[in-house]
Amino acid sequence: MAQGGLSRLAVARLQSAGVPVEPILRRVGLTPEVIAHPEERLSVQSQIALLEEAAIALKDDCLGFTLARDHDPRETGLLYYVMASSRTLGEALKRLARYSRATNEAIVFGYREGNRLILNLGYAGVPRHSDKHQIEFCMFGLLRICRMLTGQNLVPQYFCISHHRSSVTSEMARFVGTKVEFGADSDEFALNLDARELPLIHSDPYLNDLLLTYCEAALANKRGDRSHLRTRVENAISTMLPHGRVLAEDVARSLGMSERTLARKLSDEGLNFTEILQQLRRDLAVRYLDDRKLHVSKIAWLLGFHEVSAFTHAFKRWTGKTPRQMRTADAY
Numbered sequence: 001m002a003q004g005g006l007s008r009l010a011v012a013r014l015q016s017a018g019v020p021v022e023p024i025l026r027r028v029g030l031t032p033e034v035i036a037h038p039e040e041r042l043s044v045q046s047q048i049a050l051l052e053e054a055a056i057a058l059k060d061d062c063l064g065f066t067l068a069r070d071h072d073p074r075e076t077g078l079l080y081y082v083m084a085s086s087r088t089l090g091e092a093l094k095r096l097a098r099y100s101r102a103t104n105e106a107i108v109f110g111y112r113e114g115n116r117l118i119l120n121l122g123y124a125g126v127p128r129h130s131d132k133h134q135i136e137f138c139m140f141g142l143l144r145i146c147r148m149l150t151g152q153n154l155v156p157q158y159f160c161i162s163h164h165r166s167s168v169t170s171e172m173a174r175f176v177g178t179k180v181e182f183g184a185d186s187d188e189f190a191l192n193l194d195a196r197e198l199p200l201i202h203s204d205p206y207l208n209d210l211l212l213t214y215c216e217a218a219l220a221n222k223r224g225d226r227s228h229l230r231t232r233v234e235n236a237i238s239t240m241l242p243h244g245r246v247l248a249e250d251v252a253r254s255l256g257m258s259e260r261t262l263a264r265k266l267s268d269e270g271l272n273f274t275e276i277l278q279q280l281r282r283d284l285a286v287r288y289l290d291d292r293k294l295h296v297s298k299i300a301w302l303l304g305f306h307e308v309s310a311f312t313h314a315f316k317r318w319t320g321k322t323p324r325q326m327r328t329a330d331a332y
Contacts, residue, residue: 001041001042001043001044002047002103003041003104004040004041004042005076005103006047006076006134006137007035007046007051008035008038008075009067010051010054010063010067011025011035013054013058013063013066014057014058019057019058024050024053024054024057025050027049028046028049028053029043029046029049030042044105044106044107044126048126048131048134051063051064051134052132052133062136062171062172063133064132064133064135064136065137065140065169065172067133067137068136068138068139069144071141073144078099078102078103078211078214081207082096082211082212082215083095083096084149084200084204085202085205085207085208085211086200086203088199088200089149089150089196089197089198090117090195090197092149093111093117093119095215096111097109097110098215099215102215102218102219105124106123106131107121107122107123107138109121109122109138109142115193116157116191116192117191117193117196118188118190119142119189119190120186120187121188124232126231127234128163128234128238129163129235129287132163139159139161139189140175146191146195149201150195150199150200150201151201154195155176155178156177156178156189157191157192158178158181158189158190159178159179159189160180160181160184160185160187161180161184162182162184162187164183164302165182166293166294183242185239186239229265229269229271230276233276234276236251236255237251238280240304241281241302242301242302242304244306248262248263251273281314282315282318284302285299285311286319288302292327296308296324299311299323311323
């Protein structure tokens with residue numbers, strides 16, 4: 001579940017563009033009444049579907065980025081005020097990492113320090129490959145908030161996102177101040193370590209103490225990790241696919257278990273690793289083929305096939321059509 005602030009931003013954008021909202025809400029299983037009440041929580045799946053529909057209706061394939069760049073961060077609610085009232089940027093980001101699950105159970109912000117300050121997104125309960133706009137909103141939006149809270153034009157040392165785009169807009173690169181890498185192993189960006197000590201413009205220790213009390217209570221009421229094993233396996237596989245052959249033992253290791261334990265747990269749910277891998281490849285192939293700018297050879301590589309012919313044979317086995325035939329059929 002999520003607080004739905006991003007869904008409400010998307011609906012406001014649709015309304016300002018004169019796009020009828022109710023048919024879109026109906027298609028994704030939401031109602032105008034739910035959107036009208038900020039206290040109503042939404043399923044993350046519904047939010048992802050709404051953003052996809054809104055992007056199509058607005059003809060904006062970068063809707064998550066657009067909303068992150070243009071919205072008033074105060075509209076995102078509690079987490080913004082927890083961050084803004086903190087003393088330093090490092091303190092604000094640590095609190096974001098601690099309390100983010102209270103507002104969106106699928107996306108968890110991570111924070112770690114080494115020789116640089118690294119901010120990343122973790123994913124739970126929802127297939128990562130199904131999400132694009134929500135992730136881009138979170139990544140670009142977080143960088144923007146860091147800049148607003150400090151009054152500094154912070155430029156990341158690197159900025160990477162794990163889903164693929166056929167082309168990166170120059171607007172994104174200009175906004176970040178450096179190259180935006182898609183198809184990476186993780187969703188994260190890094191700032192200079194010194195940034196953690198930057199004082200915040202709106203620091204308010206009294207307000208911060210009140211908000212932290214509320215956040216701790218909200219966190220205590222949250223149930224444990226409800227992510228389904230299949231989703232965790234899919235998310236692990238999707239990061240490994242472009243590197244070639246995906247092995248069950250590697251996926252198991254990334255999930256902190258042995259290959260035998262993974263096989264047993266999957267079996268308990270009536271699943272097996274090979275079926276999950278093939279279904280994920282099929283779903284991703286269909287999604288990638290929708291992007292006309294993405295060459296079939298690139299799609300084959302993204303799915304872990306060394307030869308286009310191997311991908312073509314596999315796709316025909318999955319769907320009864322070749323990739324070219326699928327694209328031709330979708331054009332009519």
